[in-house]
Amino acid sequence: MDTVILSDWLAARLDRTAAEPVYRQTLRLMQQAILTGQLPPGTKLPSSRTLAEDLGIARNTVLHVYDQLTAEGYVISTTGSGTYVADTRPDTAAVNMRRKPAVASVDKEDSTARETTKPPKRDLNDLSARGRRLIDKAGVSAKQWGAFMPGVPDVAEFPARTWSRLQARLWKEANPDLLTYAPGGGYRPLRRALSDYLRVARSVNCTPDQIIITTGIHQSIDLAVRLLTDVGDRAWVEEPCYWGARSVLQSSGITLVPVPVDDEGLNPSEQDLQQPPRLALVTPSHQYPLGMVMSLARRRTLLEYARQHNVWIIEDDYDSEFRYGSRPLASLQGLDEAGQVIYVGSLGKMLFPGLRIGYMIAPEHLVDTFRTGVAELYREGQLMQQAVMTEFIMDGHLTSHVRRMRALYGERRQILIDAITARFGSELPVMGDEAGLHLVLGLPDHANDRAVTAAAYDAGVIVRPLASYYSSDTPARRGLLLGYACVPNDKIGPAFDTLARVIEQTALKAPTRAA
Structure with a gap:
């Protein structure tokens, strides 16, 4: 890419209406051209005055771009000679000492059709055993908010x-x-x-x-x-x-x-x-x-x-x-x-x-x-x-806030329990509701609580499957964790109606027997 092509290439890609400043766009584009080899090592860049005139931008903008490219090692400036693209290509010998050569491919974006190395495919095998x-x-x-995300307090009630x-x-x-x-x-x-x-x-x-x-x-x-x-x-x-x-x-x-x-x-x-x-x-x-x-x-x-x-x-x-x-x-x-x-x-x-x-x-x-x-x-x-x-505690705000939220969460807990009882009676048990910010809604042994959770998520309701808290793939109990603390009182009923329909469709159908 010679200097004339560089000016045209930059001009075609600068977006004068974008929120990103022209300086940042120009810098990013030139870095990209150098890293991809479109501006090969040793290429002499146009003078700041020439590039500024070609792009219709202030010369100071180009000077700032060149200064940043120099500071980051992309280019080398020589007094009286000009600014040249630095050779930042990896040391091939050093790379090959550590790994086998990658498969060669052709970079379609490169007008010279130069050969590049295809980056290795990354997946979970790159992680350590404990990382996987x-x-x-x-x-x-x-998502960390909404009906019925467990363990989340109502941050809207915090005395901000x-x-x-x-x-x-x-x-x-x-x-x-x-x-x-x-x-x-x-x-x-x-x-x-x-x-x-x-x-x-x-x-x-x-x-x-x-x-x-x-x-x-x-x-x-x-x-x-x-x-x-x-x-x-x-x-x-x-x-x-x-x-x-x-x-x-x-x-x-x-x-x-x-x-x-x-x-x-x-x-x-x-x-x-x-x-x-x-x-x-x-x-x-x-x-x-x-x-x-x-x-x-x-x-x-x-x-x-x-x-x-x-x-x-x-x-x-x-x-x-x-x-x-x-x-x-x-x-x-x-x-x-x-x-x-x-x-x-x-x-x-x-x-x-x-x-x-x-x-x-x-x-x-x-x-x-x-x-x-x-x-x-x-x-x-x-x-x-x-x-x-410290000030919040010493002035008594923590104690009063906890007291107020305990009353509010107690109301929401009862609204949710009433909704469960009205819909399912004693068919689905409620567990662990005496304290905290959630309760567990039991499901039949044949139910797949992970599948119910996924279907509920698609319907706009967040719950957690009880199975995910067991270390075994065959959990002792099936159920859903329902958090009520962060759900406004008037939203609990409608949200549970949506969840109830999902439960009826995915968890309460009798399992089919193999022929």
Whole structure:
């Protein structure tokens, strides 16, 4: 491509009406021409004045483009001689030392019909074994809002004006200490406020020093696993359990041992007990996803077993603030006298998920270790956000917001249960509705809850299949997780009518027998 063709080529591709500035378009197009070989190494570029006149743009614009191309190594400028395309082609010898030659092909966009190497096809085989397992079993949803997305609070009810006022005041002061990294496990005033709150609300036994601020439960679990386990160690997980926690453990190379739950919570068999794990991950106050509460006898048994066999217990207390008809239950950590329990929680369920402030309570003898670990691995920050959260708690806004949302979510829960009863009576059981932000709607054993979920999604309703929370391909129960917290009262009935039609069409038909 000579300089005249370059001017014509650029002129034909510049869009004067686009939002992207002409400078950015010109730079991008010239980079493309150099990378594809349309401007081969050694090509002399037209002078800035000439190119500006040919394109009808300011000379300064072209000068800025040439300066950027020079800075990024695309071209070489020589005083008195001009600007030339640099040779940025890969070192063939070096490339061939590392891989076999690729199949040659002809680049149809190249007017010289030069030969290029076809890029290798990329797929899941490029991932590590644990990477493939993570992606293959991923439970994350493309949509995070709407009927009936489980586990999502109503962010529209968050007192944004109050938060904004507190935040504006702190930003006005602009304390430099709040704009740097977060050493020592997080903002100390927040750790002190959380310690006071958790002692009252959750019967947690801790000092401010034991609290480590994280970005959420996932990071808290990840930190504990990295510091307390090695690849290949065994971990008890509830069967079924939260897919996100399972993914964190598996990605760290932990061998999962699914332990069934019954009406009293985690119920290890004799075989399980004979092989103590390195850690156990439990949701004793509101099992996720089925909703049962671990009995006091089971709690004491688990704590004693952990003490005798040096098992770490991670207590995931994700939504215990929202109980309907009874007070929140005391934590497992509050019963721990041996320092075996690591308590993790999040403020996102109470306020809004995007807040990304979580916390963990480390046993006293591990405090310094966990502080160092969180700083070394994640380089924590967000001190300004943590300072706002502190003011929010200290001024009483957190307590009043939780109280108000508990009442609102209780109303929505009842509206959904009434809709289920009106449509299906006792044909489909409701489980795990005593607390939290979701309930489980049971389906017949022959139903395919994954197929129901897909059909509901196509109809505009989001649910999660209970099967995806089991490690086995043949789950013990079939059902759907329905979140009601983020659905306005007047939208619950119509949305459930849509879901009910899907259930009737895909799950309640009697299975056909093979001839």
